[in-house]
Amino acid sequence: MNYQKYVQMLKAMADPNRLKIIDLLSCGSLCACDILEHFDFSQPTLSHHMKVLQTADIVAARKEGKWQHYTLRAEFIATFKQDTARLLASDQRCVCHTNACQECVSGKAVITNEET
Amino acid sequence: MNYQKYVQMLKAMADPNRLKIIDLLSCGSLCACDILEHFDFSQPTLSHHMKVLQTADIVAARKEGKWQHYTLRAEFIATFKQDTARLLASDQRCVCHTNACQECVSGKAVITNEET
């Protein structure tokens, strides 16, 4: 689990406007001008948000003529779901990834699964 | 899907220290002093982070003598997983929740599932 990458994704998602952009893109690819229609902020602000989403590897861009088409990355969807599942694993096994958990070290946590 | 609540959870999680706290708590309940041992920041800073996590309904606190015991809320785990799954639904159906998606309105998105 790539802690840093997961935090970067969370940060990129933790803005209502960017979350809405991700939601819009879950319908399929859109160009910048189409996305912009759904918001009140300016075009440079959208450009900024799209850059944040690209830097976090959430969104991919491909240029076609004058237009920039944005798409949700399949790898982001898979990675984010997987990391979330691991962080919030609901089985009894301690899944702390910090390597600093006293519970894990002391064995107080219920570890029921010996594989891996 | 409660958009605002989901954003609040994402914001609370989108800090490396708070994410580590969540990870530590996935091993089971811990008191503030135990959590603090895993970090370099001051006690008031931890107090601040715990408040953010409580306000987002990620963590529950119960006082026992001098100690504050913190636990991950089961409802948070369920809600966050569910909202994430809905946002990033991998089927072909458009799952945009913004009520503003032109793709959805125009029917360009592939809607394969007619149940609700």
Added chain:
DNA sequence: TTATAATATAGATCTCTATCTATGTAAGCG
């Protein structure tokens, strides 16, 4: 080539937030 349309970049500003020190509160102990 000139004009227009789509997008990016630069720089400024204002708000939010993570952190600190200092202090307050509350519980247990001698």
Added chain:
DNA sequence: CGCTTACATAGATAGAGATCTATATTATAA
């Protein structure tokens, strides 16, 4: 009671980030 321990609150500060206006870039069309 006074002391210590565990935690919260208040207030200040420094850095990050969301937004804007102005301008640059790139592509197409007339």
